[in-house]
Amino acid sequence: MSSVNAVLAGRGGQGVLLLTRLLATAAALAGRPVMVSETHGMSRRGGSVVCHLKLGDSRSPLIRRGTADCLVGLDLHETLRNLPFLRRGAVLLTNSEQPLPAEVEPVLHLVDIRAHRLPASQMADALGSRAVANVVMAGFAGRHLSLEAESLSQALENLVRGNLHLNRQALEAGLAAGQ
Amino acid sequence: MSNRPADERGQLLMGNQAIALGLVEAGLRVGTAYPGTPSSEILAGINALKKELGLAIHTEWSVNEKIALEVALAASWTGLRAAVAMKQVGLNVASDPLFSAAYTGVVAGLVIISADDPGPHSSQTEQDSRLLALTAKIPVLDPSTPEEARQMAAIALELSERYRLPVLLRPTTRLCHAVQSLARPAPIQQHPLKARFEKDKKRWIATPRLRYLLHCELNDKLARLEAEFETSPLNEELAAEAPGGLGIIASGVAFETAREVLDELGRKVPLLKIGTPHPLPREKVSRFIERFDQVLVLEEPDACIELQLPRRNHVRGRLDGTVPGAGELTAEVVYEILARLLQAPGTGSGLPELESLASQLSLPPGGPRLCPGCAHRSAFFVMRKVLHRAIFPGDIGCYTLGTNLRAVDTFLDMGASITMASGFFHANQALGDPRPIVATIGDSTFLHSGIPALINAVHTGARFVLLILDNATTAMTGFQPTAATESADGTASARAVSIEQLVRACGVEFLERADPYDQDGLARLLLRAHEHASSSQGGVAVLLAERPCVLYEPDSVTVKVKVEVTSQCDGCRYCLEAFECPALVLRPDGSRVDIDETLCIDCGQCLDACYKGFIVVKDSTA
Numbered sequence: 001m002s003s004v005n006a007v008l009a010g011r012g013g014q015g016v017l018l019l020t021r022l023l024a025t026a027a028a029l030a031g032r033p034v035m036v037s038e039t040h041g042m043s044r045r046g047g048s049v050v051c052h053l054k055l056g057d058s059r060s061p062l063i064r065r066g067t068a069d070c071l072v073g074l075d076l077h078e079t080l081r082n083l084p085f086l087r088r089g090a091v092l093l094t095n096s097e098q099p100l101p102a103e104v105e106p107v108l109h110l111v112d113i114r115a116h117r118l119p120a121s122q123m124a125d126a127l128g129s130r131a132v133a134n135v136v137m138a139g140f141a142g143r144h145l146s147l148e149a150e151s152l153s154q155a156l157e158n159l160v161r162g163n164l165h166l167n168r169q170a171l172e173a174g175l176a177a178g179q
Numbered sequence: 180m181s182n183r184p185a186d187e188r189g190q191l192l193m194g195n196q197a198i199a200l201g202l203v204e205a206g207l208r209v210g211t212a213y214p215g216t217p218s219s220e221i222l223a224g225i226n227a228l229k230k231e232l233g234l235a236i237h238t239e240w241s242v243n244e245k246i247a248l249e250v251a252l253a254a255s256w257t258g259l260r261a262a263v264a265m266k267q268v269g270l271n272v273a274s275d276p277l278f279s280a281a282y283t284g285v286v287a288g289l290v291i292i293s294a295d296d297p298g299p300h301s302s303q304t305e306q307d308s309r310l311l312a313l314t315a316k317i318p319v320l321d322p323s324t325p326e327e328a329r330q331m332a333a334i335a336l337e338l339s340e341r342y343r344l345p346v347l348l349r350p351t352t353r354l355c356h357a358v359q360s361l362a363r364p365a366p367i368q369q370h371p372l373k374a375r376f377e378k379d380k381k382r383w384i385a386t387p388r389l390r391y392l393l394h395c396e397l398n399d400k401l402a403r404l405e406a407e408f409e410t411s412p413l414n415e416e417l418a419a420e421a422p423g424g425l426g427i428i429a430s431g432v433a434f435e436t437a438r439e440v441l442d443e444l445g446r447k448v449p450l451l452k453i454g455t456p457h458p459l460p461r462e463k464v465s466r467f468i469e470r471f472d473q474v475l476v477l478e479e480p481d482a483c484i485e486l487q488l489p490r491r492n493h494v495r496g497r498l499d500g501t502v503p504g505a506g507e508l509t510a511e512v513v514y515e516i517l518a519r520l521l522q523a524p525g526t527g528s529g530l531p532e533l534e535s536l537a538s539q540l541s542l543p544p545g546g547p548r549l550c551p552g553c554a555h556r557s558a559f560f561v562m563r564k565v566l567h568r569a570i571f572p573g574d575i576g577c578y579t580l581g582t583n584l585r586a587v588d589t590f591l592d593m594g595a596s597i598t599m600a601s602g603f604f605h606a607n608q609a610l611g612d613p614r615p616i617v618a619t620i621g622d623s624t625f626l627h628s629g630i631p632a633l634i635n636a637v638h639t640g641a642r643f644v645l646l647i648l649d650n651a652t653t654a655m656t657g658f659q660p661t662a663a664t665e666s667a668d669g670t671a672s673a674r675a676v677s678i679e680q681l682v683r684a685c686g687v688e689f690l691e692r693a694d695p696y697d698q699d700g701l702a703r704l705l706l707r708a709h710e711h712a713s714s715s716q717g718g719v720a721v722l723l724a725e726r727p728c729v730l731y732e733p734d735s736v737t738v739k740v741k742v743e744v745t746s747q748c749d750g751c752r753y754c755l756e757a758f759e760c761p762a763l764v765l766r767p768d769g770s771r772v773d774i775d776e777t778l779c780i781d782c783g784q785c786l787d788a789c790y791k792g793f794i795v796v797k798d799s800t801a
Contacts, residue, residue, distance in 0.1 A: 011545075011761075012547070012550075012761075013550075013761075013778060021191070021358075024191055024358060024360075025191060028190070028191055028360040033360060034191060034358070034359065034360045035357060035358070035359055036191070036357065036358035036359075037353060037356060037357055037358075038193070038356045038357075038358060039356070040216060040217065040219075040220075040301075040356050040657075047545050047546050047547035047548060048545030048546075058439060059323070059324050059435045059438075059439075060432065060435035060436045060438070060439045060510070061353050061354070061356075061357035061432065061435075062353060062436065062509060062510050063510065064440070064443075064509075064510035064511055064514060064527065065510075065511055065527070065528050065529035065534075066528065066529035066530050066533075067443070067510075077542050077543060077545070078545065080537060080540050080542055081537060081542050081545060082537075083529075083533045083536060083537050084528065084529030084530065084533045084534045084537050085529060086529070086530070086533060087530070088530060101540065103536070103539075103540070104536065104540075107532050107533065107536045110532055111530050111532050111533065121777075130776075130777045131777070
């Protein structure tokens with residue numbers, strides 16, 4: 001299987017870590033080598049949280065700017081802040097109801113980046129809790145990273161404590177949107 | 180007793196957990212630590228394995244790093260394999276026993292894990308633990324991946340036992356927080372113990388004259404270790420067909436980064452991986468260097484290997500400025516260095532279109548902030564309101580972020596709030612500067628090194644206000660227990676010591692307890708404390724500001740107050756600056772502030788954050 005580099009970004013409290021762990025665990029369950037770089041400590045307190053996810057044989061934890069195949073953003077500002085990680089022809093997945101700022105779209109077009117928007121927070125609201133927007137995005141991103149729905153569901157069972165039913169619904173919604 | 184962990188299929192381990200696993204697999208019997216990013220998950224990982232596998236391991240979150248090292252050292256002298264974990268600045272605190280333990284040596288394996296923080300991401304310095312080990316004459320292993328860290332943890336225990344020397348295992352932030360899918364662990368055997376402490380006058384209580392002999396012995400151990408490292412697989416060359424030009428010596432995460440960047444550049448450059456930066460296998464390294472026109476040394480966070488090279492005339496690294504003297508060796512930095520030396524095209528940064536776009540969008544700073552509902556915020560807000568002229572010495576923990584609310588003016592190291600407050604008092608007395616001094620320190624930091632500081636302040640007649648912000652946990656590093664909470668290892672009950680009694684025993688005469696959520700009450704107490712500290716008859720006035728961390732104990736917010744921002748809000752930003760709650764959000768057009776309902780925890784603490792009164796209790800009947 002070819003290697004995939006993904007950057008996942010959001011603010012502290014939005015669940016970037018769980019989103020990343022879900023994707024990483026699903027990939028590991030499918031037998032793919034995984035390397036993740038997480039953010040812990042001071043930077044988790046309400047500030048920017050960025051995780052790097054590498055599927056494939058890489059043994060270095062960090063992704064270089066300009067080389068990520070995919071950026072998953074839970075928050076608009078953190079998405080925009082991390083745009084320079086993307087390579088030409090990459091995929092951008094954002095949690096947003098609104099289109100990207102007007103000045104962004106033409107630049108993305110210029111470097112062949114395909115942007116897909118999902119109102120994950122609103123979808124999570126409809127399911128009953130905005131807190132599971134990260135799980136909606138996990139389903140959505142899982143599709144783009146060619147992860148099996150079954151592996152993602154198993155990852156969810158392994159990692160999520162608490163309302164599993166709600167989380168399953170969130171994952172399903174994300175997977176369906178990523179079809 | 181034999182155990183096997185539960186199904187490992189698809190299980191991912193963080194570098195710190197991999198270290199824990201490696202230690203436990205190698206028969207660890209005692210694990211101690213003081214929490215500090217990026218090292219905190221090591222002891223937490225040992226605790227988790229101990230619980231999961233039902234192993235007999237004494238673990239403790241010690242009061243500070245010096246204590247943690249000494250407890251582990253005594254275990255080793257008794258014949259039990261032991262490990263102690265800390266961050267790099269913790270090693271400074273533990274440096275006194277570190278230097279002495281190199282001379283005395285150990286009995287059972289003792290691994291000291293000191294996690295460095297190139298960047299720095301969560302530290303006050305970028306210091307290199309390997310250099311401290313070099314000075315202390317202690318061997319160092321430097322892993323590059325979580326998998327290797329797990330192996331090196333076991334190797335370190337074995338080496339330590341064979342050479343009777345403490346061994347430093349030195350991961351860095353990116354390794355500590357890297358998560359890798361790891362091979363299933365072997366079953367873990369725990370044999371019955373026959374160990375006991377044997378008295379040895381010439382070693383354990385060596386006088387200075389005998390210490391000279393121990394020093395000679397230490398030098399001999401290091402010489403033998405260096406000889407072993409000359410042929411050890413820990414230092415291995417990744418050969419490549421590129422004679423003459425460039426060779427690279429790398430260690431730690433920088434080794435993997437270099438390997439990946441070379442792949443990306445499509446260049447084959449011989450790479451010598453150094454897993455034992457001290458003692459450095461100097462012959463092997465010299466032979467490697469002689470083969471090339473120039474050799475680049477990539478290591479973090481400072482020059483340790485490079486410094487030990489016998490000849491450096493065609494060596495490129497931190498010492499000649501080829502590698503920046505500060506900051507992390509990110510993939511971008513390594514790319515820039517290698518592209519320059521290999522005369523390859525391209526830069527380390529992203530696509531120019533996206534780099535310039537991101538810099539043109541004026542994005543709000545993404546720096547850390549106190550959590551919504553954090554009681555520290557309430558305390559800082561009241562401090563600013565009541566004694567805004569004061570000098571605010573701060574300390575190390577989440578509450579260092581009080582600087583965002585302009586209620587922390589200094590931070591230096593653990594416990595320094597109290598000593599700096601004393602120092603400011605005595606300096607201000609000499610200058611006739613009447614400004615009040617209000618220091619803040621957390622519960623864990625107070626116990627770590629605030630107590631001698633408080634004794635010193637009382638004894639020398641310093642007068643200031645001290646708020647001990649007691650949230651009943653070590654919050655910043657992931658909620659480790661403190662000596663003032665019930666459990667020392669997170670699994671067993673322990674006796675909680677009383678911060679109040681400790682403060683009184685230091686000789687403090689003014690001591691009051693306060694709930695920071697009662698802002699008016701805290702304000703009144705602050706004024707009284709200030710009065711005490713201002714009077715020549717007074718002294719240090721201590722307020723115990725007690726309220727559990729809301730992240731750790733969300734149920735502690737029993738009175739829920741839903742607030743809203745009225746339509747009169749004019750977007751003046753006062754609340755954003757003075758209160759700085761992440762749940763108070765300025766509209767993109769700057770017209771007004773809204774409450775972010777997903778972040779707000781209904782603590783109601785922001786009701787006074789708008790001096791115009793536009794933040795109000797939400798009318799549920801409307």
